Amino acid sequence: MFRWLQSQLPKIVLAPSFAAVIVFVYGFIGWTAYVSFTRSKLLPRYQFEGLLQYRKLWQMDRWYVALDNLLVFSVLFILFCMVLGLLLAVLLDQRIRVEGALRTIYLYPMALSFIVTGTAWKWLLNPGLGVQKVVRGFGFENFEFDWLVDPEMAIYTIVIAGVWQSSGFVMAMFLAGLRSIDDEIIKAAYIDGASLPRIYFGIIIPSMRPVFLSAFIVLAHLAIKSFDLIIVLTRGGPGYATDMPATFMYAMAFSRGRIGLAAASATIMMVTVIAIVVPYLYSELRNKGND
Amino acid sequence: MTESRFSAAGAAGTRMTFGRWLLFAVLGLFVLVYLMPLYVMVGTSLKDLEEIRSGSMLSWPETLTIAPWIKAWGSACVGIQCEGLKGYFWISVQITVPAVAISTLLGAVNGYVLTKWRFRFDNIIFALMLFGCFIPFQVVLLPMARLLGMLGLSGTISGLVLVHIVYGIGFTTLFFRNFYIGVPNELVKAATIDGAGFLTIFIRIMLPLSIPIIVVTVIWQFTQIWNDFLFGVSFSAGGAQPITVALNNIVNSSTGVKEYNLDMASAIIAGLPTLIVYVFAGRYFVRGLTSGSVKG
Numbered sequence: 351m352f353r354w355l356q357s358q359l360p361k362i363v364l365a366p367s368f369a370a371v372i373v374f375v376y377g378f379i380g381w382t383a384y385v386s387f388t389r390s391k392l393l394p395r396y397q398f399e400g401l402l403q404y405r406k407l408w409q410m411d412r413w414y415v416a417l418d419n420l421l422v423f424s425v426l427f428i429l430f431c432m433v434l435g436l437l438l439a440v441l442l443d444q445r446i447r448v449e450g451a452l453r454t455i456y457l458y459p460m461a462l463s464f465i466v467t468g469t470a471w472k473w474l475l476n477p478g479l480g481v482q483k484v485v486r487g488f489g490f491e492n493f494e495f496d497w498l499v500d501p502e503m504a505i506y507t508i509v510i511a512g513v514w515q516s517s518g519f520v521m522a523m524f525l526a527g528l529r530s531i532d533d534e535i536i537k538a539a540y541i542d543g544a545s546l547p548r549i550y551f552g553i554i555i556p557s558m559r560p561v562f563l564s565a566f567i568v569l570a571h572l573a574i575k576s577f578d579l580i581i582v583l584t585r586g587g588p589g590y591a592t593d594m595p596a597t598f599m600y601a602m603a604f605s606r607g608r609i610g611l612a613a614a615s616a617t618i619m620m621v622t623v624i625a626i627v628v629p630y631l632y633s634e635l636r637n638k639g640n641d
Numbered sequence: 642m643t644e645s646r647f648s649a650a651g652a653a654g655t656r657m658t659f660g661r662w663l664l665f666a667v668l669g670l671f672v673l674v675y676l677m678p679l680y681v682m683v684g685t686s687l688k689d690l691e692e693i694r695s696g697s698m699l700s701w702p703e704t705l706t707i708a709p710w711i712k713a714w715g716s717a718c719v720g721i722q723c724e725g726l727k728g729y730f731w732i733s734v735q736i737t738v739p740a741v742a743i744s745t746l747l748g749a750v751n752g753y754v755l756t757k758w759r760f761r762f763d764n765i766i767f768a769l770m771l772f773g774c775f776i777p778f779q780v781v782l783l784p785m786a787r788l789l790g791m792l793g794l795s796g797t798i799s800g801l802v803l804v805h806i807v808y809g810i811g812f813t814t815l816f817f818r819n820f821y822i823g824v825p826n827e828l829v830k831a832a833t834i835d836g837a838g839f840l841t842i843f844i845r846i847m848l849p850l851s852i853p854i855i856v857v858t859v860i861w862q863f864t865q866i867w868n869d870f871l872f873g874v875s876f877s878a879g880g881a882q883p884i885t886v887a888l889n890n891i892v893n894s895s896t897g898v899k900e901y902n903l904d905m906a907s908a909i910i911a912g913l914p915t916l917i918v919y920v921f922a923g924r925y926f927v928r929g930l931t932s933g934s935v936k937g
Contacts, residue, residue, distance in 0.1 A: 359839045360758035367751050367810050368766055374807045375773040378781040385783065394787070441668055454923050455672050458679075461919035461926065463868035465885040466912035469892050470678040473685065473698075473901055480698060487697050514678065522927050575777050578870040582889050599779040604875065609783060616779040627775045635768060 379620060386613035394609055403614040412590050413615070416598040419505050423512070423594065424573040430513045431569050432562070435520025440550060442521070443528045453525070457518035464515065468582030471511035472498070501591035504584050508592060511579055516572060520565050527561035528554060567630050574623055595619050686710065686905035693901050709902035713910055717903055718894065719887045726910055729887035733867060735798050736883055740805035741862040747806070748813020748858060749851060753843050755814070756821040757829045767818065773811035781808075782875050789876055796880020804876060805866045812865075813858050816929070820854040821847065853925075860922055861929035864915050884911045 355362075389399045407413050438456055442449050459467060474480050477496035485493040497503035531554055539549050577596035580586055586593040586601070593601075595615055603612035681698050686709050688702040696703075715725040755767050785804060786795070794800030824847070832842045873883040882890075888911045892904050919926050 356838065360754040361760060363750050363839075364754045364766070367747050367814065368770065370807050371770050371773050371810060374781065374785070375776060375811075376769075378784040379776065381784040382780050394783075438668075438671060441664055444664055446664075446668070452668055452672065453927075454920070455675050457923070457927065458916065458919055459675065461864060461915045461923075462912045463870065463885050463915070465868075465870050465888050466908045467678075469888060469904055469908040470682050472892065473904060474678055474681060476901075479693065479901070484697055484699055514675070518675070571775065575779075577779075578885075581870070581874075582892060585893060596777070596779055599782075600871075600875070603783055603786075604878075613783060616777070616782070619777045620780040623775060623777050627772075631768070631771065631775070635764075 382613045382620075383617050385610060386617045388610055390610040390613070392607040392609070403610040407611060407614050407618075412593060413598060415590055416593040416595050416615075419592060420574065420594045422505055423509055423576065424570060426506070426509045427512045427516070427573050428566060428569045430509070431517045431520045432565060434513065434517040435565065436524050436555075438517070438521040439524035439528055442525060453522070456521055459515040460519045462515070464576075464578035465582050467511055467515045468579045471507065471514070472583050475507050475510070498584065499588060501588045504588060504592045508576070508579055508583055511583060512572075512576065515579075516569065520569065523561055523565050523568075524558065527558040531557055563630065567626060570626050571623065574619060574626075682905045682909055686902050686909060688902055690898070690900060690902060706902075709900070709906040710910075712900075713891075713903055713906040717891055717907060718896075719882075719890045720894075726884060726887055726891075726907055729882055729884040730910065732798060732881045733884040736801045736805065736881075737863060737866045740802045740809065740866050741859055743802075744806045744809035744813045744862055745855065745858045747810055748815075748817045749848070749855070750843070751810070751814040752817025752819075752821045753847055755818050756824075757826065757842075757847075758839065767814070770811050770814050773808065774815065778808065778871055782871075786876060796877050798881045800876055801872060801881070801883065804872050805869065808872075809862055809865070813862065816854055816858045816861070817851070820851065824850060856922065856925045857929045860918055860925050863918060864926065867915050887911075 384396075385394050386403050387398055387400060388395050389397065389402060442452060446452065475495070475498045476482075477499055480495070482493060482495040485495065497507045535553060536549060539553055544552070575596060576594060577600065580592055580594055580597050584592040586597045590598075595618070599612050599615045599619065602608045602615065684701055685693060685698060687705050687707065688696070689704065689706050689708070692703060713725060714727050716723055717725045719726070719729065751770070755763055789795045789800045789804075792800075794803065828846060829842055832846055837845065868885065869883065870885040870889065873886045874889070877883065877886060888907050891907050
């Protein structure tokens with residue numbers, strides 16, 4: 351008996367974590383998915399009602415606004431983070447003596463909570479006393495900058511804060527990618543007389559495709575989950591102009607008492623993430639297995 | 642390695658050519674962009690409201706005051722209670738410390754089992770755990786809120802500790818697994834032949850080797866949990882709220898005069914612990930970010 355227990359010890363030790371994941375990840379996903387097919391409002395009800403909640407969801411203007419915002423935010427956020435991250439990484443790769451210090455400065459926002467970042471940008475973008483006043487102080491008396499309270503433009507303030515926070519992270523990923531490229535190839539290209547931009551655009555950047563993919567996955571994932579930044583910067587407003595699926599779900603679940611609808615929106619978020627992440631994880635694990 | 646990268650270019654690379662100047666100008670510009678919000682935060686937090694209204698946010702305070710800091714720490718109003726952030730800071734500490742310790746320990750054990758005591762389907766188990774890192778947490782909020790309610794853990798520190806452990810396991814396991822894969826299996830085999838058992842090998846051989854990855858994992862988990870807002874705001878209503886939730890309440894409170902200096906002092910207080918860790922152990926923080934490289 352003791353010997354058997356001893357031989358099973360590794361599995362016994364792993365079991366609690368595995369059980370927790372099964373219940374809290376998969377069980378909970380199942381629960382949410384099921385409830386999205388019921389008429390649940392303030393309290394969950396378990397009678398199956400088919401696609402009722404999804405039909406309601408797709409009739410709500412607020413949901414379309416949330417999806418639209420997510421699309422706009424994701425595209426701009428990912429694009430700017432990638433461009434800035436790559437630019438900074440390439441610049442830092444030029445044998446800079448103070449590289450360590452610069453890297454620390456570009457990356458520190460990543461250590462902060464989105465709530466802290468959001469608070470800072472809420473103040474910087476303050477319509478009365480923020481950037482607008484600074485630029486007016488430079489002599490541009492008619493300068494207007496009130497994106498934070500402009501329903502059309504508020505979403506872009508979230509992009510600004512998001513990019514400020516996350517671009518350093520993309521830089522770190524690209525820098526690691528740049529450093530992993532074989533120096534011999536680059537030297538050979540140099541000797542052949544290729545210019546520096548040509549080496550970067552022709553050799554180095556194309557060979558970093560996996561890094562681009564990883565960065566894209568991470569950023570897309572961050573974008574879909576974005577919640578904190580919106581809450582602190584605009585609270586989804588003005589009105590619901592800057593709502594995104596995550597804030598929509600939260601509002602339905604915890605302040606509107608529409609659990610079924612919240613579950614339906616969460617399920618859609620989940621499916622979206624699966625569509626992005628699973629093929630990536632699958633290929634990652636398969637590649638690792640081949641090593 | 643990087644030093645030698647462009648050595649083929651000869652001395653041309655080191656002379657201060659026009660290109661080099663441009664390079665430093667651009668890098669310097671970005672330094673300003675990244676530091677500006679921090680500078681404005683610190684500056685604003687040290688001004689009185691009069692100067693905030695009359696002056697530019699970019700100017701350094703003419704008369705320094707630490708009154709906003711004292712108020713943020715001791716008497717700012719979070720909701721209806723006006724006792725400052727100190728209580729919430731302490732709650733965040735009480736949530737973060739056990740959650741980081743336990744999730745790191747579990748990750749170490751899991752990574753050890755998954756690499757050195759392999760069994761059938763261990764890869765599937767790992768894949769299932771890894772997937773847990775990627776779910777949008779909105780999909781677990783509702784059942785979690787109900788379960789915490791049923792367990793009587795709604796609005797408690799223990800409840801949030803539990804939540805952070807459960808959703809941290811995937812990452813900590815990933816970190817340790819990837820690290821232990823590089824530890825030679827022969828080490829474990831030799832120890833087994835010497836009669837060492839599962840736990841002895843873990844404690845005597847694996848853990849002493851694991852200091853770097855423990856540091857990476859602890860920093861990662863500390864940053865994640867201290868900075869968490871979603872779980873905090875969803876599961877702490879009317880109870881033990883972490884500091885991020887309190888900060889949001891201060892910033893988005895609609896009553897009274899808006900005290901921007903108070904907002905900034907509060908934000909810095911909330912961000913300081915992770916910022917300090919980053920400044921002193923940034924190397925490990927970056928390693929966590931890029932080695933996992935699968936996090937959002």
